[in-house]
Amino acid sequence: MAIANNPDKESCRINAADKAHYREKLHDVVNKILDSCKGAECGVHVDFEPLPSKQAIIQIIGNLREILFPGYFSEEKIDPVNLKYTMGRSISLTYDMLADQICKSIRHDCFRYEQPCSHCEEKANETAFALMESLPAIRDVLAADIEASFEGDPAAKSYDEIVFSYPGVLAVAVYRIAHRLYELDIPLIPRIMAEYAHGATGIDIHPGAEIGKRFVIDHGTGVVIGETAVIGENVRIYQGVTLGALSLPKGAGERLRGRRRHPAIEDDVIIYAGATILGGDTVIGRGSVVGGNVWITESVPPHTRVMMEPPKLVYRT
Amino acid sequence: MAIANNPDKESCRINAADKAHYREKLHDVVNKILDSCKGAECGVHVDFEPLPSKQAIIQIIGNLREILFPGYFSEEKIDPVNLKYTMGRSISLTYDMLADQICKSIRHDCFRYEQPCSHCEEKANETAFALMESLPAIRDVLAADIEASFEGDPAAKSYDEIVFSYPGVLAVAVYRIAHRLYELDIPLIPRIMAEYAHGATGIDIHPGAEIGKRFVIDHGTGVVIGETAVIGENVRIYQGVTLGALSLPKGAGERLRGRRRHPAIEDDVIIYAGATILGGDTVIGRGSVVGGNVWITESVPPHTRVMMEPPKLVYRT
Amino acid sequence: MAIANNPDKESCRINAADKAHYREKLHDVVNKILDSCKGAECGVHVDFEPLPSKQAIIQIIGNLREILFPGYFSEEKIDPVNLKYTMGRSISLTYDMLADQICKSIRHDCFRYEQPCSHCEEKANETAFALMESLPAIRDVLAADIEASFEGDPAAKSYDEIVFSYPGVLAVAVYRIAHRLYELDIPLIPRIMAEYAHGATGIDIHPGAEIGKRFVIDHGTGVVIGETAVIGENVRIYQGVTLGALSLPKGAGERLRGRRRHPAIEDDVIIYAGATILGGDTVIGRGSVVGGNVWITESVPPHTRVMMEPPKLVYRT
Numbered sequence: 029m030a031i032a033n034n035p036d037k038e039s040c041r042i043n044a045a046d047k048a049h050y051r052e053k054l055h056d057v058v059n060k061i062l063d064s065c066k067g068a069e070c071g072v073h074v075d076f077e078p079l080p081s082k083q084a085i086i087q088i089i090g091n092l093r094e095i096l097f098p099g100y101f102s103e104e105k106i107d108p109v110n111l112k113y114t115m116g117r118s119i120s121l122t123y124d125m126l127a128d129q130i131c132k133s134i135r136h137d138c139f140r141y142e143q144p145c146s147h148c149e150e151k152a153n154e155t156a157f158a159l160m161e162s163l164p165a166i167r168d169v170l171a172a173d174i175e176a177s178f179e180g181d182p183a184a185k186s187y188d189e190i191v192f193s194y195p196g197v198l199a200v201a202v203y204r205i206a207h208r209l210y211e212l213d214i215p216l217i218p219r220i221m222a223e224y225a226h227g228a229t230g231i232d233i234h235p236g237a238e239i240g241k242r243f244v245i246d247h248g249t250g251v252v253i254g255e256t257a258v259i260g261e262n263v264r265i266y267q268g269v270t271l272g273a274l275s276l277p278k279g280a281g282e283r284l285r286g287r288r289r290h291p292a293i294e295d296d297v298i299i300y301a302g303a304t305i306l307g308g309d310t311v312i313g314r315g316s317v318v319g320g321n322v323w324i325t326e327s328v329p330p331h332t333r334v335m336m337e338p339p340k341l342v343y344r345t
Numbered sequence: 346m347a348i349a350n351n352p353d354k355e356s357c358r359i360n361a362a363d364k365a366h367y368r369e370k371l372h373d374v375v376n377k378i379l380d381s382c383k384g385a386e387c388g389v390h391v392d393f394e395p396l397p398s399k400q401a402i403i404q405i406i407g408n409l410r411e412i413l414f415p416g417y418f419s420e421e422k423i424d425p426v427n428l429k430y431t432m433g434r435s436i437s438l439t440y441d442m443l444a445d446q447i448c449k450s451i452r453h454d455c456f457r458y459e460q461p462c463s464h465c466e467e468k469a470n471e472t473a474f475a476l477m478e479s480l481p482a483i484r485d486v487l488a489a490d491i492e493a494s495f496e497g498d499p500a501a502k503s504y505d506e507i508v509f510s511y512p513g514v515l516a517v518a519v520y521r522i523a524h525r526l527y528e529l530d531i532p533l534i535p536r537i538m539a540e541y542a543h544g545a546t547g548i549d550i551h552p553g554a555e556i557g558k559r560f561v562i563d564h565g566t567g568v569v570i571g572e573t574a575v576i577g578e579n580v581r582i583y584q585g586v587t588l589g590a591l592s593l594p595k596g597a598g599e600r601l602r603g604r605r606r607h608p609a610i611e612d613d614v615i616i617y618a619g620a621t622i623l624g625g626d627t628v629i630g631r632g633s634v635v636g637g638n639v640w641i642t643e644s645v646p647p648h649t650r651v652m653m654e655p656p657k658l659v660y661r662t
Numbered sequence: 663m664a665i666a667n668n669p670d671k672e673s674c675r676i677n678a679a680d681k682a683h684y685r686e687k688l689h690d691v692v693n694k695i696l697d698s699c700k701g702a703e704c705g706v707h708v709d710f711e712p713l714p715s716k717q718a719i720i721q722i723i724g725n726l727r728e729i730l731f732p733g734y735f736s737e738e739k740i741d742p743v744n745l746k747y748t749m750g751r752s753i754s755l756t757y758d759m760l761a762d763q764i765c766k767s768i769r770h771d772c773f774r775y776e777q778p779c780s781h782c783e784e785k786a787n788e789t790a791f792a793l794m795e796s797l798p799a800i801r802d803v804l805a806a807d808i809e810a811s812f813e814g815d816p817a818a819k820s821y822d823e824i825v826f827s828y829p830g831v832l833a834v835a836v837y838r839i840a841h842r843l844y845e846l847d848i849p850l851i852p853r854i855m856a857e858y859a860h861g862a863t864g865i866d867i868h869p870g871a872e873i874g875k876r877f878v879i880d881h882g883t884g885v886v887i888g889e890t891a892v893i894g895e896n897v898r899i900y901q902g903v904t905l906g907a908l909s910l911p912k913g914a915g916e917r918l919r920g921r922r923r924h925p926a927i928e929d930d931v932i933i934y935a936g937a938t939i940l941g942g943d944t945v946i947g948r949g950s951v952v953g954g955n956v957w958i959t960e961s962v963p964p965h966t967r968v969m970m971e972p973p974k975l976v977y978r979t
Contacts, residue, residue: 039463040452042470050474054440058433060481065415065428071488071508073416075424079509098699099707107709111699116692123688135674140505146673153676157684164694171705182907182923183868183889188774189850191705192713193857216506223510230547230566230864230883232584234500249547249864249884250566250902252584252618255500267866267886268567268585268902268936270618270637273499289499301886301904301938302585302955304618304637320904320938320957321619322656323637333659339956342967356780357769359787367791371757375750377798378729388805388825390733392741396826457822533823540827547864547883549901551817566864567883569901569935572817585884585902587935587954590816606816619902621935621954638936639973640954650976 077136080129085220088129091122092205093198096167100191119160127156130209133216155212159205166204169241173200176242180264195229196245206235230267237271239263240295247301254290256308261295266320268302274325294330394453397446402537405446408439409522410515413484417508436477444473447526450533472529476522483521486558490517493559497581512546513562523552547584554588556580557612564618571607573625578612583637585619591642611647711770714763719854722763725756726839727832730801734825753794761790764843767850789846793839800838803875807834810876814898829863830879840869864901871905873897874929881935888924890942895929900954902936908959928964 065072073079090101095118099106106114131152138145174191178184190197202225206218218235226232230249233239237253240261245251250268253259257271273289288308297312299305300320305312312318313330322336390396407418412435416423423431448469455462491508495501507514519542523535535552543549547566550556554570557578562568567585570576574588590606605625614629616622617637622629629635630647639653699706707713724735729752733740740748765786772779808825812818824831836859840852852869860866864883867873871887874895879885884902887893891905907923922942931946933939934954939946946952947964956970 040465042464042466046467047470050470051437051440053474054437054477055433057477057480058429058436061412061415061432061436061484062429064481064484071414071484071491071504073414073423073505073508074428076416076422078420078422079417079505081420095695097705097707098695099710100713103712103715105710105712106707111708112692112696115695116689119692119695120685120688123685136505140503147676148674149676150680153681153684157687160688160691163691164698167695167698167705174705182921183870185849185853186774187705188707188713188770189853191707192850193853195857195860215502216509219502219506219510223512226512226566227545228861232564232566236500247866247886247904249860249866249886250585252564252566266906267904268619268884270564270584272583272618287499301906302619302638302902302936302957306637319656320940321638321936321955322957323619323639323653324656326655328658334656335659336656336957337654337971338960339953339958339968339970341962342969357782359781359783363784364787367787368754368757370791371754371794372750374794374797375746375753378732378749378753378801379746381798381801388731388801388808388821390731390740390822390825391745393733393739395737395739396734396822398737453822457820532819533826536819536823536827540829543829543883544862549881549883553817567902569881569883585936587881587901589900589935604816619936619955623954636973638955640936640956640970641973643972645975651973652976653973654971 077139078132079136080132080217080220082220082224084125084129085217086224088122088125089202089205089221089224091118091125092163093201095119095122095163096170096201097191100188119163123156123160126159127152129217130156130214133214137215155209155214158212159208162208166208169204170197170201172241173197173243176262176264177244177246180244181246195231196248199225199229199231199233199245199248199251200239200243203233203235203237203239207237207239210235237290250302256288257290258292260293260297260314263293263295263297263299265299266301269299270304270306272304272306274307394456395449396453397449397534397537399537399541401442401446402534403541405439405442406519406522406538406541408435408442409480410518412436412439412480413487413518414508417505436480440473440477443476444469446534447473447531450531454532472526472531475529476525479525483525486521487514487518489558490514490560493579493581494561494563497561498563512548513565516542516546516548516550516562516565516568517556517560520550520552520554520556524554524556527552554607567619573605574607575609577610577614577631580610580612580614580616582616583618586616587621587623589621589623591624711773712766713770714766714851714854716854716858718759718763719851720858722756722759723836723839723855723858725752725759726797727835729753729756729797730804730835731825734822753797757790757794760793761786763851764790764848767848771849789843789848792846793842796842800842803838804831804835806875807831807877810896810898811878811880814878815880829865830882833859833863833865833867833879833882833885834873834877837867837869837871837873841871841873844869871924884936890922891924892926894927894931894948897927897929897931897933899933900935903933904938904940906938906940908941 094101131149134148177190184190202221206221210218222235231251233253234255236255237257239259242262244264247267252270254272271291291305291310293312294314296315299318302321303318305324307325311327313328315331316328317333319335322334328334411418448466451465494507501507519538523538527535539552548568550570551572553572554574556576559579561581564584569587571589588608608622608627610629611631613632616635619638620635622641624642628644630645632648633645634650636652639651645651728735765783768782811824818824836855840855844852856869865885867887868889870889871891873893876896878898881901886904888906905925925939925944927946928948930949933952936955937952939958941959945961947962949965950962951967953969956968962968
């Protein structure tokens with residue numbers, strides 16, 4: 029007998045008639061919500077094919093992590109004997125799950141936007157396989173990312189610690205998978221993957237960005253990398269860094285859809301915490317270092333240090 | 346047989362007497378913790394009515410999201426036939442859950458702060474119903490928020506993507522629900538809701554803030570909007586923006602409780618990533634644009650651009 | 663019968679032969695991944711002792727929270743009668759779980775780095791007990807932290823609200839536990855705990871940092887506190903504050919491992935949102951106030967205010 033539902037004092041209880049009265053009036057609420065749904069331009073998703081399942085996509089990411097980093101994320105001990113079986117089973121299972129979700133997302137888009145729908149199951153299997161086929165290459169790039177992460181971080185005790193617990197590694201791994209699906213022109217799923225990583229790590233990388241190998245994000249909370257950003261090799265960025273778009277005049281959203289709006293970062297650049305770099309024409313030249321909390325909307329030549337003026341000191345009276 | 350518990354080498358094992366010795370000494374730890382509880386001014390919550398359940402409140406948020414955005418967050422396909430039944434069932438269920446949690450939070454506060462407790466169940470049903478009755482209006486405002494989100498974001502592929510996966514939309518939807526409960530003077534629950542959204546999205550909006558329609562938060566990680574902030578219509582803010590309070594002299598916490606401490610943002614303002622705007626007398630005038638990473642503690646006239654000086658460039662020797 | 667798997671149009675279906683063809687080719691993917699694993703320097707964890715379980719460690723944190731803040735995080739009502747039993751059971755259970763996970767992490771490190779492994783179960787029980795024994799002292803410090811949090815925050819309605827829902831309190835509580843395990847020289851687990859708190863709150867405190875009592879983190883998203891940072895008593899920091907390391911020349915990661923790289927913050931300092939303070943020789947003197955969004959790489963004398971120049975205002979033409 030939960031106390032809150034059975035207050036010990038008589039005066040605390042609601043009488044049955046009052047309760048019934050409120051419940052009765054819920055009909056009005058239901059009807060008003062239903063009415064508001066009828067004419068709605070947005071916020072309603074009735075009578076369409078089901079969206080892909082977030083839960084299934086998160087599970088797919090979990091499986092792919094275990095495939096890409098064997099032995100790190102499974103509860104069982106992986107040894108050379110069971111590795112092949114575990115891997116084979118996991119790859120085959122994940123392929124089926126992925127094909128299923130891709131099929132849902134393609135069909136959803138066809139019906140939603142009244143495009144002709146055909147061969148969606150075939151296209152889903154084809155692209156799911158294309159992703160699986162890319163895994164060895166993604167693995168190589170991630171190994172380079174992790175190596176770069178270890179080399180530059182004196183707080184890292186071991187590779188294991190980095191793979192097992194660094195949020196930057198999770199976010200970049202999810203990005204590399206989501207980016208491949210984005211290249212394959214799959215709707216919705218790349219973005220759902222990106223938002224999963226964003227929620228888990230605070231790192232928001234749009235799946236459309238192009239990012240070279242040996243990429244390191246340290247700490248990472250608040251990092252934003254826009255859809256058309258291009259990042260070279262051996263780049264290191266810290267928490268709170270934004271590679272974003274410049275101010276948009278009204279209605280520009282529609283016009284700029286699909287055009288270059290985010291900066292290019294060349295090889296061997298370091299960008300410190302809280303720096304904001306904006307604009308599709310902005311290029312940070314090779315080997316440059318961008319200091320923390322700066323705000324840049326123009327290009328920077330190679331091998332340049334960009335920093336804020338030292339702050340003013342005020343001595344208290 | 347887990348390996349770690351049954352090390353294969355004899356030298357790895359703890360002998361039974363040593364283990365028993367440590368376990369025996371746990372009695373002391375228990376007693377010391379219990380002793381430290383007795384005199385504690387805070388950190389102890391013994392012999393009070395149970396607090397509301399976070400898990401139940403998160404479930405209520407999930408239900409309300411499905412009610413406000415029908416078809417987006419349910420696993421079943423929603424069509425015009427089952428919509429009415431699904432919606433009716435969900436609204437009635439959610440109303441009961443909410444009344445239950447509100448009752449817990451009111452009773453908790455009464456007993457905790459030794460106020461007279463009466464009619465708590467009645468008040469809980471009344472306010473739970475008041476929230477349900479506000480849902481159609483909240484739906485309309487959220488539809489306007491989503492429309493504004495789409496218009497200004499060239500990376501958005503569709504309304505569906507925005508509703509289904511943008512963290513800003515989740516945070517603002519939870520804020521609009523929590524704010525209504527805050528207006529209805531419900532303790533604890535609005536803050537628990539806000540912290541749920543904060544944890545999921547990195548966006549921290551105090552339920553007390555007043556925010557107009559067509560409000561957009563893009564990316565959002567690190568955004569903080571204080572209790573007494575007032576935001577007009579058609580405002581867009583980016584990740585890392587703080588609308589906060591100015592430095593507090595010692596003991597000011599108590600004195601300022603309930604007074605205006607956070608800025609006002611008028612209609613049609615854009616605030617870029619990492620900007621910090623502080624103080625209860627600070628007003629950002631209509632149509633202004635606040636550049637990234639600035640730090641503002643004074644008012645800004647309408648139609649003004651506020652920006653940092655361009656950073657110093659240093660060429661490496 | 664899920665629609666997506668059984669498209670209603672014949673043209674949507676994949677034929678059985680095509681499906682079989684893709685599945686057949688998965689063998690190649692498996693083999694390529696397995697080949698890439700063989701020579702790998704990193705990203706592979708095959709044939710080693712299992713890593714500690716993240717899930718178990720998160721559960722241990724949950725138990726410790728309930729032990730440190732009795733009555734706040736349990737579904738049951740805690741009263742003076744059942745408190746002792748609940749506490750005793752929880753402490754004994756948590757001790758066993760912790761000893762188990764510590765044993766795993768020690769054994770893992772021994773086998774991974776080819777160190778001799780002996781007495782790992784004994785060491786695990788000894789250090790698990792040492793942590794349990796520290797709980798009363800940790801409790802006292804946390805009570806002081808919460809008191810300071812309440813005093814300085816006019817938006818806080820009660821101690822309960824702070825303990826129950828403030829992310830800063832969660833992050834600091836987890837840090838104080840993880841720091842004790844770090845002092846006890848336990849591998850992996852302190853970092854896993856820290857990353858759990860980081861994921862939940864956006865606050866990233868390295869377990870190696872030294873932090874005095876009455877420490878408050880308000881809002882907190884994006885806060886980073888490095889491994890060798892030292893923070894005095896009665897310090898308050900806001901969201902997006904970084905206490906980090908200075909730029910590292912190539913290869914410095916290895917050389918600097920274990921040396922002082924992060925700043926010292928003396929007693930009674932306030933650091934506002936988005937400030938970045940870097941370097942192992944940087945000391946922020948007692949009683950100073952660091953304004954938002956500043957970037958500091960040199961020491962600041964006691965009782966100093968450090969602020970950015972006011973930003974440039976541009977009036978639109």
